[in-house]
Amino acid sequence: xxxxxxxxxxxxxxxxxxxxxxxxxxxxxxxxxxxxxxxxxxxxxxxxxxxxxxxxxxxxxxxxxxxxxxxxxxxxxxxxxxxxxxxxxxxxxxxxxxxxxxxxxxxxxxxxxxxxxxxxxxxxxxxxxxxxxxxxxxxxxxxxxxxxxxxxxxxxxxxxxxxxxxxxxxxxxxxxxxxxxxxxxxxxxxxxxxxxxxxxxxxxxxxxxxxxxxxxxxxxxxxxxxxxxxxxxxxxxxxxxxxxxxxxxxxxxxxxxxxxxxxxxxxxxxxxxxxxxxxxxxxxxxxxxxxxxxxxxxxxxxxxxxxxxxxxxxxxxxxxxxxxxxxxxxxxxxxxxxxxxxxxxxxxxxxxxxxxxxxxxxxxxxxxx
Ligand code: NAD
Ligand code: GLY
Numbered sequence: 411x412x413x414x415x416x417x418x419x420x421x422x423x424x425x426x427x428x429x430x431x432x433x434x435x436x437x438x439x440x441x442x443x444x445x446x447x448x449x450x451x452x453x454x455x456x457x458x459x460x461x462x463x464x465x466x467x468x469x470x471x472x473x474x475x476x477x478x479x480x481x482x483x484x485x486x487x488x489x490x491x492x493x494x495x496x497x498x499x500x501x502x503x504x505x506x507x508x509x510x511x512x513x514x515x516x517x518x519x520x521x522x523x524x525x526x527x528x529x530x531x532x533x534x535x536x537x538x539x540x541x542x543x544x545x546x547x548x549x550x551x552x553x554x555x556x557x558x559x560x561x562x563x564x565x566x567x568x569x570x571x572x573x574x575x576x577x578x579x580x581x582x583x584x585x586x587x588x589x590x591x592x593x594x595x596x597x598x599x600x601x602x603x604x605x606x607x608x609x610x611x612x613x614x615x616x617x618x619x620x621x622x623x624x625x626x627x628x629x630x631x632x633x634x635x636x637x638x639x640x641x642x643x644x645x646x647x648x649x650x651x652x653x654x655x656x657x658x659x660x661x662x663x664x665x666x667x668x669x670x671x672x673x674x675x676x677x678x679x680x681x682x683x684x685x686x687x688x689x690x691x692x693x694x695x696x697x698x699x700x701x702x703x704x705x706x707x708x709x710x711x712x713x714x715x716x717x718x719x720x721x722x723x724x725x726x727x728x729x730x731x732x733x734x735x736x737x738x739x740x741x742x743x744x745x746x747x748x749x750x751x752x753x754x755x756x757x758x759x760x761x762x763x764x765x766x767x768x769x770x771x772x773x774x775x776x777x778x779x
Contacts, residue, residue: 412612412757414647421635423642425558426650427578434558434582434642438631441471441546441585444478450580451542453515455482459503459530460521461490464548467591472521472546480517484510488526492679495525495565497573503533514538517580523549523596524556524683528574531562535577545579548588550600550634551684554607554641555662557582559649565678569739570670576654584642586634594627598720599684601626602665604637605715606691607644610661613757615640616715623718660742661759664751665691668725671736675728688721689776694750697764697772703754725777730770737769 417423423434440446456476460469465487473483486506488499507516518541520530527545534543545557563574589597604626608616618636619626625633645662652659669690672681681689695709717723728736737748742761748769749761 414644430578438587456480464522518543535575545582553584555603599682601719602684602688610759668693698752
């Protein structure tokens with residue numbers, strides 16, 4: 411049984427964080443509704459941050475939709491990709507804000523996937539010591555995870571998401587219809603973060619994903635709506651208890667310790683974030699199994715689902731030492747000791763250490779030799 415409550419309203423999830431609370435709106439076509447933006451902080455100007463892939467698809471629609479609320483709507487279009495989640499991209503946003511003489515009430519809109527959301531959120535946290543921002547996620551991964559919860563960051567060449575801030579958006583507006591243009595590989599990457607919520611918090615949701623994976627891969631609108639809604643409900647429940655990851659929020663990083671090592675080890679952008687997380691969940695499940703926290707049947711079941719979702723289940727051969735090196739700079743590490751999110755029992759998770767020798771065995775079993 412999951413402890414994460416269902417939202418009383420289909421298409422709406424609340425994040426309860428006192429004076430930083432906000433709503434997630436989930437619907438097909440919501441991007442075009444001027445009502446979606448009602449009640450946001452009043453401002454003369456808005457800046458939409460997007461990238462060269464999203465802009466031709468959705469920029470004109472967002473501009474038309476928010477136009478009634480602002481005197482000026484500016485645009486900053488960044489290059490596309492994880493490799494551009496950098497200081498240079500952040501600087502381009504500040505150049506645009508200052509170039510247009512944007513004041514401290516200016517509202518930033520992040521139109522795109524998790525890369526745009528994370529950079530824009532960090533820019534909003536920094537510009538004039540903080541301006542409001544709105545997440546308009548257009549990938550499955552961003553709709554079920556990265557747009558929610560206020561983690562913002564850029565990468566450093568030596569580590570993933572190493573420079574950033576906790577900074578909550580004013581609102582999250584998920585237009586499910588944008589998922590129709592998503593490449594199949596990106597849809598699968600998003601499914602990794604959907605699958606994640608089952609083992610850590612809600613085994614009934616894992617059962618549902620197993621049953622409806624074909625519908626999700628076929629982009630059935632009802633299946634996608636349920637997957638986004640339930641994922642956001644679980645994330646809202648976790649973040650509502652632990653906004654700044656002093657404890658339980660770490661469970662949202664299931665698969666990410668191994669996954670971030672894969673991303674950093676191969677070079678950012680070679681594997682998609684969701685692909686690395688999918689494979690990382692296989693490794694973390696196998697480590698849980700070796701520690702006696704779950705049985706082989708559970709690890710096999712999760713591995714099979716991840717494979718059916720079109721995600722890699724065998725890691726790249728970076729070498730055990732390279733994996734350990736990257737995992738020691740993970741934000742969850744303490745004093746150089748790596749801590750993993752492990753399943754114990756299925757449906758809940760814990761942050762635990764493990765002997766290097768055991769981790770090495772898991773890596774040897776899970777990576778291409
Ligand atoms: P992404 O932002 O790179 O988007 C994936 C690709 O899809 C890009 O090429 C993008 O231009 C394109 N795209 C976006 N929307 C599209 C659409 N509707 N149609 C066609 N193409 C579209 O990747 P992502 O998977 O969305 O996000 C991954 C990033 O999110 C990583 O940097 C990861 O670290 C971060 N993340 C952050 C959090 C958080 O809590 N802040 C959580 C999970 C992941
Ligand atoms: N995606 C991990 C978190 O939001 O905490």
